[in-house]
Amino acid sequence: MTRLFVLGGARSGKSRYAQQRAEALAGRHVFIATAEAWDEEMAERIARHRADRDARWETVDAPRDLAAALDAASGTGAVVLVDCLTLWASNLLLADADMEAATAGLAEAIARFEGELILVANETGLGIVPDNALARRFRDAAGRINQAVAVIAGEVMLVVAGLPMRVK
Numbered sequence: 001m002t003r004l005f006v007l008g009g010a011r012s013g014k015s016r017y018a019q020q021r022a023e024a025l026a027g028r029h030v031f032i033a034t035a036e037a038w039d040e041e042m043a044e045r046i047a048r049h050r051a052d053r054d055a056r057w058e059t060v061d062a063p064r065d066l067a068a069a070l071d072a073a074s075g076t077g078a079v080v081l082v083d084c085l086t087l088w089a090s091n092l093l094l095a096d097a098d099m100e101a102a103t104a105g106l107a108e109a110i111a112r113f114e115g116e117l118i119l120v121a122n123e124t125g126l127g128i129v130p131d132n133a134l135a136r137r138f139r140d141a142a143g144r145i146n147q148a149v150a151v152i153a154g155e156v157m158l159v160v161a162g163l164p165m166r167v168k
Contacts, residue, residue, distance in 0.1 A: 002116040005149050007123045007167070008159035015083050017159050018120045019052070025116050027079040029057045032070070034088040036063045049083075063091045067102075067109035070117075078115030085121035085149065089141045093134070099141045107148045121146050123158065 004021060008014030022029060031053060037043035050059065062069035066088050073080045085106075092102050110117065124142045150156050156168035 001114070001154075002118065003110065003113075003152060003154040004118045005146075005153035005156045006118065006120045006159060006164075007146065007156065009123060009126070012159045013162035013164075014120055014122075014159040015049070016052075016162075017157070017164050018081055018083065018118050022079050022081045022116070022118050023056075025079045027077040027116060028075075030073045030078060030080045031057050031059045032062050032066065032073065032080060032082045033059055034063050034066065034082070034084060034091065036087075036091060063088070064095060064097070067105040070106075070109040070113055073115075074113045075115055079118075080113070080115060081118045081120070083120040085119060085145050086124065086142050089145055090138060093138055093141060099144070103141075103145050103148050106145070107152060110149065110152050119149055119153070121149070 002025065004018070006014045006018040033046070033049070035042065035046050037046055053059070060069050060073065066082065070080065070082070089099070092099060110119070122142065123146065124139050130136045130139055150168065153168065155166070157164045158167050159165070
């Protein structure tokens with residue numbers, strides 16, 4: 001069973017790399033999308049991402065209840081790609097959710113998942129310290145989520161400038 005965690009900066013090629021890895025696996029392909037279209041630009045991004053996936057992909061929208069979506073997609077022959085945990089963290093923060101409980105629930109769902117699982121997230125901790133409380137909460141939450149997922153993942157890749165580098 002694959003447990004691949006793909007990290008990278010914005011526009012690093014991490015989503016493309018993760019999708020290529022998923023498409024190399026046989027099975028029922030499920031894309032769990034965490035993005036929400038809050039504005040026209042984001043709606044266009046979502047449409048472009050959907051267009052990049054061929055007919056083999058089923059798309060499930062899970063902007064907040066990611067653990068339940070993973071449980072529903074779990075099973076023999078499942079190839080599931082989650083893109084991305086960073087947007088999921090944003091959605092939860094804006095909903096004033098319990099981030100610690102959500103992270104623990106995600107980790108539990110990953111641990112019990114049956115099938116091939118690839119998760120994507122931004123590595124947000126390489127930049128400057130944000131100048132406002134919400135941005136610092138976001139950076140901290142994303143870092144905690146990434147650490148929790150990296151512990152469970154059998155393989156962790158960091159994508160920089162389109163180049164994947166093995167971390168674990």
